[in-house]
Amino acid sequence: MVLALAAASAAGARAAVVEDVVARVNGHTLLLSEYRKNLKAALEGFQKNMPGVLKENGAVDEIRKKVVDQMVDDELLAQEAEKQKIRIYQRELEKGVEEVSERSFRDDEAKGRKRTDAEMQAALAEALKKEGLSEEQFRERIRRQLLMRKVIEEQVRSKLKEPEDKRAQDAFERLKKTVAEDPAVLKGALPEALKGLPEEEAQAYAGFAQELRNAHAERVRVEHILLKVPAGAPLIEKNKVMARAQALRKRLDGGEDFEELAQKESEDVESAPRGGDLGTIL
Numbered sequence: 001m002v003l004a005l006a007a008a009s010a011a012g013a014r015a016a017v018v019e020d021v022v023a024r025v026n027g028h029t030l031l032l033s034e035y036r037k038n039l040k041a042a043l044e045g046f047q048k049n050m051p052g053v054l055k056e057n058g059a060v061d062e063i064r065k066k067v068v069d070q071m072v073d074d075e076l077l078a079q080e081a082e083k084q085k086i087r088i089y090q091r092e093l094e095k096g097v098e099e100v101s102e103r104s105f106r107d108d109e110a111k112g113r114k115r116t117d118a119e120m121q122a123a124l125a126e127a128l129k130k131e132g133l134s135e136e137q138f139r140e141r142i143r144r145q146l147l148m149r150k151v152i153e154e155q156v157r158s159k160l161k162e163p164e165d166k167r168a169q170d171a172f173e174r175l176k177k178t179v180a181e182d183p184a185v186l187k188g189a190l191p192e193a194l195k196g197l198p199e200e201e202a203q204a205y206a207g208f209a210q211e212l213r214n215a216h217a218e219r220v221r222v223e224h225i226l227l228k229v230p231a232g233a234p235l236i237e238k239n240k241v242m243a244r245a246q247a248l249r250k251r252l253d254g255g256e257d258f259e260e261l262a263q264k265e266s267e268d269v270e271s272a273p274r275g276g277d278l279g280t281i282l
Contacts (some may be wrong), residue, residue: 022068029070037131041068048055050277074148081147088146091259091275096142177211223258223276226268 020032030174041274042063045200046053053059107124115123128138177193191209194202225248229241248265252258259275 023072025072027080028079030071030075035067035071038071039064042067074144077148077151078144083149084151086147086150086154088143088150089257089259089275090145090263091141091277093143094274096146097139100142149245175205176208178205219231223262224268224271225258225262225266225276226271227265228267 019027022032022035022156023030036079044062047061054197071133101120101124105120106115108119108123127136128135133141174193180193181191181193190202191206194205197205227241227245227248229238235239248261251261262276263272266276271278
């Protein structure tokens, strides 16, 4: 652990402790304060879900080491994201914040009910206050997590290939055939590809196949950028709007992000803040 000191003035009138550093990753420092927050969260998680683990000899020391290792891994992923120029768009960030809020604060376990939106936001604010985080710091944490997820997805996608092992290949083919069969036609019967398997294994295949169908059901997400033309507008006014639409199309073709452009340019007051998102249709 390194203790960093910095002179407060050229005359050396006083000195101030910058902060303890847990580790340095390619020149970037991992601070003790962040480590303490992460360790506290990890210990509280074990205490809530697996309290027996904390009683095992050397368990807490191992958790401390894992927390540091995770911080280093996260920083390396964040640096890789920066190297690859991976971006998190505003819409992705808002969705990430919403997912975390829903997952962590929607359920009021003490009262056995769902919180309203206002109550959920209040619970989130209270949690951030206890953790010593501002809303901006919380959003930055979510942004980093999304960046790291994108890096991992890119790494996995580049290495992904069909399994070569005979047993794995057979399972892969069985799952593909199961997904392809129409549940409505089967009416509760087992798909042909699962016949002969032990019941528990067959049900596991069938359940996973249904999850894949649900995840890849044909849906269309509709987004738009609305430019309004007043009723009875003269031709010159219509031409101006058309020229503006063509200019926006050119910017999109040039690589600008649709959601960001919709937020700035769309005249639909309801969908513009969502990046022009009108939802999904089947």
